[in-house]
Amino acid sequence: MPIRSKTEAQQRADQIEAFRGELNIIEQEQVLTLDPNQRASVARYHAQLLHRLAAAFDIDVTGREKQLSLGMRITSFLGALGLAASVFFLYFQYWGGLATKTQAVILVTLPLCGLLCTMGAVWLERSGYFSKLFALVTLVCFVLNLFLLGRIFNMTPTPHALLVWAVFAFLLAYAADARLLLAMGILSGAAFLSAQAATWNGCYWISFGERPEHFLPAAGLLFLISCLPHRRYSGFAALYRVFALLLFFLPVLVLSNWGEISYLELPRERIEALYQVAGFAVSGCAIVFGVLMGWPEVVNTGNAFFTLFLYTKFYDWWWEWMPKYQFFLIIGLTAIGMLLMLKWMRRFSFQRRGEAAA
Amino acid sequence: MKPTLATSLLFACGFAVLAAANSLMLTRVEDNRKGEPDAVLWLTERELPVAGHLEIENSGMALRFVWRCLGSGDTEVTDRWPSWLTAGKLQELGFRLASGVSGGEPRMRQLAREVFLVLEYNGPAYLEALRRAERALEKEEEAIRANPGDKSLQASRQQSKKRIRAEELSQSRLFAIDAGTDPRQLRTRYSNTSRFIIVRGVIRLQPSTGGNRETVAGAIDSLSIDSIHVPLEYRRIIDAFVQQGKPQQNEVKTTRYGVLLAFGSRLEPWIAGVRAQE
Numbered sequence: 001m002p003i004r005s006k007t008e009a010q011q012r013a014d015q016i017e018a019f020r021g022e023l024n025i026i027e028q029e030q031v032l033t034l035d036p037n038q039r040a041s042v043a044r045y046h047a048q049l050l051h052r053l054a055a056a057f058d059i060d061v062t063g064r065e066k067q068l069s070l071g072m073r074i075t076s077f078l079g080a081l082g083l084a085a086s087v088f089f090l091y092f093q094y095w096g097g098l099a100t101k102t103q104a105v106i107l108v109t110l111p112l113c114g115l116l117c118t119m120g121a122v123w124l125e126r127s128g129y130f131s132k133l134f135a136l137v138t139l140v141c142f143v144l145n146l147f148l149l150g151r152i153f154n155m156t157p158t159p160h161a162l163l164v165w166a167v168f169a170f171l172l173a174y175a176a177d178a179r180l181l182l183a184m185g186i187l188s189g190a191a192f193l194s195a196q197a198a199t200w201n202g203c204y205w206i207s208f209g210e211r212p213e214h215f216l217p218a219a220g221l222l223f224l225i226s227c228l229p230h231r232r233y234s235g236f237a238a239l240y241r242v243f244a245l246l247l248f249f250l251p252v253l254v255l256s257n258w259g260e261i262s263y264l265e266l267p268r269e270r271i272e273a274l275y276q277v278a279g280f281a282v283s284g285c286a287i288v289f290g291v292l293m294g295w296p297e298v299v300n301t302g303n304a305f306f307t308l309f310l311y312t313k314f315y316d317w318w319w320e321w322m323p324k325y326q327f328f329l330i331i332g333l334t335a336i337g338m339l340l341m342l343k344w345m346r347r348f349s350f351q352r353r354g355e356a357a358a
Numbered sequence: 359m360k361p362t363l364a365t366s367l368l369f370a371c372g373f374a375v376l377a378a379a380n381s382l383m384l385t386r387v388e389d390n391r392k393g394e395p396d397a398v399l400w401l402t403e404r405e406l407p408v409a410g411h412l413e414i415e416n417s418g419m420a421l422r423f424v425w426r427c428l429g430s431g432d433t434e435v436t437d438r439w440p441s442w443l444t445a446g447k448l449q450e451l452g453f454r455l456a457s458g459v460s461g462g463e464p465r466m467r468q469l470a471r472e473v474f475l476v477l478e479y480n481g482p483a484y485l486e487a488l489r490r491a492e493r494a495l496e497k498e499e500e501a502i503r504a505n506p507g508d509k510s511l512q513a514s515r516q517q518s519k520k521r522i523r524a525e526e527l528s529q530s531r532l533f534a535i536d537a538g539t540d541p542r543q544l545r546t547r548y549s550n551t552s553r554f555i556i557v558r559g560v561i562r563l564q565p566s567t568g569g570n571r572e573t574v575a576g577a578i579d580s581l582s583i584d585s586i587h588v589p590l591e592y593r594r595i596i597d598a599f600v601q602q603g604k605p606q607q608n609e610v611k612t613t614r615y616g617v618l619l620a621f622g623s624r625l626e627p628w629i630a631g632v633r634a635q636e
Contacts, residue, residue, distance in 0.1 A: 089415055092415055092416045092417065092418070093415050093416075093417055094417060095417060095418055096416070096417030096418040096419060096590075096593070097417055097590070098590065099589070099590045099591070100589045100590065104384075108376075108380050111376055112373075112376055115369065115372050115373060115376065118369075119369045122365060122369075142376065142379075145379075145380070146379060146383065149380070149383050149384075150383070151418075151420075151587055152587050152589075153383075153387045153390075153587075153626070153628070154583050154586050154587055154626050154627050154628060155383070155386065155387070155583075155626055156558055156582050156583060156624070156625075156626060157582065164375065164379045167375055168372065168375050168376070168379075171368050171369075171371050171372045171375065172372065174364075174368050175365050175368035175369055175372065198469065201469075202452055202471060203468075203469035203470065203471060204469065204470040204471055204472040204560050205472075206470075206560075207469040207470045210469055211469065232364075
């Protein structure tokens with residue numbers, strides 16, 4: 001099977017390590033013993049494969065390497081944040097003393113240089129730590145670029161800047177395989193779509209957050225994007241799904257409590273009831289669908305929101321008149337009930353896997 | 359990760375996005391400033407004071423638009439609630455009103471809309487504001503004549519005198535006098551380009567409860583461009599004026615500089631000159 005991404009390569013390396021451990025145990029318990037030739041052949045094949053994978057994807061072959069990698073990822077993330085903030089404040093500190101042309105030239109040149117550095121890092125360094133770091137700084141430079149050009153030339157604010165930032169963040173995220181940039185692109189793109197939805201309804205685009213329904217088209221679109229193949233990119237599909245669910249559930253949660261800010265021309269109570277039902281139904285479906293498809297992030301998000309919807313309802317119904325010990329008892333018993341339900345679903349999923357294996 | 363052809367394409371697209379976004383923005387700036395400006399007028403520090411340095415470690419300078427409106431009361435000058443923003447005008451601007459100014463249920467509240475506002479500089483609206491300040495003083499004096507011993511009325515009279523002096527010397531003479539959805543129609547109606555500015559602004563419905571029913575009134579929320587960046591060549595001049603003539607405490611602030619402001623075809627402003635204000 002061809003290995004196309006770092007994630008797949010890492011999974012294969014982990015599988016080999018697990019196989020070696022399991023083989024040792026099986027041999028100690030004398031269930032199976034490989035003859036020296038077979039053992040040497042398997043070891044040679046694994047060594048060659050690991051060498052090839054490490055050369056192509058810079059994966060971690062041992063546990064110690066994995067720990068070091070985690071430390072490097074955290075350092076790279078902090079470094080990127082620090083550098084991005086530094087560029088931002090450096091420019092603000094000195095831009096007042098620069099002539100307009102110089103300001104414009106610096107603003108246009110900064111993201112170009114950043115993009116060149118990112119490109120160089122992607123080409124020269126296989127691990128991707130530096131490319132991710134440069135990519136984040138480049139995105140910040142580009143945000144600064146458009147934002148400050150707008151301020152210098154007194155331009156009317158427009159939602160199209162959000163679209164351009166989103167497109168650029170997506171390009172960088174896919175080029176550098178960076179999930180943080182993908183998240184930024186998703187947020188910026190969702191803000192643009194929501195602002196557009198507000199504009200289509202005749203409202204001022206900056207007010208888009210005042211009607212939670214503006215976020216629903218973005219949620220739908222993100223879910224559709226998550227269905228596209230993302231094998232080369234580690235965790236991208238999961239990130240799309242999580243943001244799609246957040247952009248659906250958060251507005252629904254708000255509308256299920258404050259129906260007066262909805263577009264629906266129905267009595268407030270009916271709007272709230274409608275969104276409560278939608279919240280319960282979709283979060284329940286998300287749990288089942290996530291289990292069936294093997295998407296843990298969908299199960300977890302569905303679970304978290306199902307609990308939130310349930311607890312906000314409990315609060316509405318019982319907080320005022322019920323003694324607090326009874327209220328919290330119900331909360332605890334509900335949690336146990338949900339635990340039992342999830343356990344049953346887990347067993348069901350395990351049985352399905354067993355049947356599929358048979 | 360091994361770079362592939364797809365990665366190269368992504369970077370090529372990245373460069374294209376950078377180039378396209380910047381060239382589009384700079385073309386828009388050039389379009390705005392090309393040809394005859396939509397309005398050119400000298401404003402003063404009263405209408406364009408230096409915006410406070412809100413952001414720490416920000417060396418840029420901006421001038422903030424200060425504008426006012428005539429309210430519906432006979433002595434009232436407000437900064438948000440113009441008397442001309444009636445139910446009919448709100449409907450003309452695209453707001454849906456159930457009956458008159460009634461917004462019906464609170465959930466029917468509508469979001470803000472971006473419209474075009476007409477700002478008048480040093481015209482009849484400003485003269486009316488001055489008259490209103492004088493009328494307020496007359497009312498105070500009448501009240502004192504009726505109740506000579508009332509000390510609070512004496513203090514109110516002092517306030518009214520200060521208000522007149524501030525109207526004459528330091529308050530903004532820029533008044534929002536009309537709004538519409540078509541800037542060309544507004545320019546035809548207000549054709550004097552050295553007195554009337556047409557700018558984008560945001561109007562919002564503000565609910566209030568009176569008796570058993572909820573009513574709404576229109577309010578100007580903000581201008582879409584509420585401050586103007588000061589380029590370095592003008593910044594030095596404004597800095598010099600501001601440093602020279604710092605007002606003493608309790609002294610009415612006088613105007614120290616004038617700014618020649620031009621508005622282009624896209625109604626976006628820029629500073630075209632700065633001078634000392636006598």
